[in-house]
Amino acid sequence: MGLMDSLKKGLKRSREAINEIFYMGGEVDEDFWEDLEDTLVMGDMGAEVALSVTDDLREQAARENLVRADQLKDALARRLAAEFPAAARDPFEDLPSCVVFVGINGAGKTTTVGKLAGRARDAGTSCLIGGADTFRAAAIEQLEVWGRRAGVDVITRERGADPASVCYDVVEEAERRGSELVLVDTAGRLHTSADLMRELAKLVGVTRKRSAAPVSVVLVIDATTGQNGLAQAREFNDALDLDGLIVTKLDGTARGGIALAISSQLGLPIYRIGVGESLDDLQIFDALDFCRALVGEEGM
Numbered sequence: 298m299g300l301m302d303s304l305k306k307g308l309k310r311s312r313e314a315i316n317e318i319f320y321m322g323g324e325v326d327e328d329f330w331e332d333l334e335d336t337l338v339m340g341d342m343g344a345e346v347a348l349s350v351t352d353d354l355r356e357q358a359a360r361e362n363l364v365r366a367d368q369l370k371d372a373l374a375r376r377l378a379a380e381f382p383a384a385a386r387d388p389f390e391d392l393p394s395c396v397v398f399v400g401i402n403g404a405g406k407t408t409t410v411g412k413l414a415g416r417a418r419d420a421g422t423s424c425l426i427g428g429a430d431t432f433r434a435a436a437i438e439q440l441e442v443w444g445r446r447a448g449v450d451v452i453t454r455e456r457g458a459d460p461a462s463v464c465y466d467v468v469e470e471a472e473r474r475g476s477e478l479v480l481v482d483t484a485g486r487l488h489t490s491a492d493l494m495r496e497l498a499k500l501v502g503v504t505r506k507r508s509a510a511p512v513s514v515v516l517v518i519d520a521t522t523g524q525n526g527l528a529q530a531r532e533f534n535d536a537l538d539l540d541g542l543i544v545t546k547l548d549g550t551a552r553g554g555i556a557l558a559i560s561s562q563l564g565l566p567i568y569r570i571g572v573g574e575s576l577d578d579l580q581i582f583d584a585l586d587f588c589r590a591l592v593g594e595e596g597m
């Protein structure tokens with residue numbers, strides 16, 4: 298399945314809801330604008346975004362005399378796409394680079410690190426993985442499986458070791474080998490969220506201090522978490538000053554709008570999206586493609 302197909306499948310629910318308003322009577326009247334705003338809110342985009350997008354579209358429709366569903370849908374996709382901040386730098390393409398992945402357990406960090414390592418190997422980029430989730434032995438094993446699959450070495454320490462020391466080790470080893478890309482997987486669960494944030498803040502601090510290559514802190518977020526995802530992202534951003542996002546599981550039952558809410562409200566670019574569990578299911582994020590899949594074009 299291609300990117301657009303996986304994405305369209307995942308965003309089916311949002312699209313169906315939007316299609317419903319467009320076909321309700323075919324007339325662009327007061328009810329239409331109210332329904333559109335409600336549908337955007339229900340799609341997890343957040344009330345603020347929904348309101349400003351609807352207002353802008355309404356003005357544009359009046360100005361440009363857009364009355365047909367296909368014209369309005371295209372304008373809606375473009376207006377939604379404008380909500381996503383663009384990335385100033387791609388931490389997986391602009392090398393050398395060191396990326397620390399954070400996020401709650403199950404968000405897809407390890408899988409994403411594996412996919413990116415596989416991509417790096419295919420592109421001929423020398424890559425090294427740091428396994429800083431020393432909290433769970435199974436996490437290290439899982440990462441090593443992905444490392445083997447991708448043909449990329451994993452630097453880690455024994456269970457219970459200081460995760461910040463793993464970062465120190467992997468950055469040092471990367472410098473010794475001349476590796477261009479370092480990908481660090483971290484723990485998603487500790488006793489409390491405050492413990493986790495404290496540990497991650499220390500780990501990020503050590504990595505930033507030790508690495509000569511630019512360090513990016515990327516939040517991996519599961520698109521199926523809905524509104525709770527926004528609160529999660531805020532907590533990580535407050536503690537760690539994130540650089541950007543990777544949104545996973547957009548092939549699943551996601552409503553998708555949460556990606557837009559987080560990215561636009563926190564001003565964080567989306568670097569990649571996960572659309573499945575295998576090595577190939579990670580894609581570069583294209584805001585307009587995403588919004589077209591969200592809104593649906595004629596015949597979709």
Ligand SMILES: Nc1nc2c(ncn2[C@@H]2O[C@H](COP(=O)(O)OP(=O)(O)OP(=O)(O)O)[C@@H](O)[C@H]2O)c(=O)[nH]1
Pocket residue numbers: 400401402403404405406407408409430436483484485486545546547548549570571572573574578
């Ligand atoms: N459908 C789908 N599943 C995904 C995607 N990304 C990850 N997963 C699945 O989500 C589950 C959790 O992924 P992990 O990579 O283990 O998550 P994690 O954040 O590393 O979790 P911890 O190690 O517990 O912190 C696995 O079953 C993955 O296969 C995606 O883009 N789509």
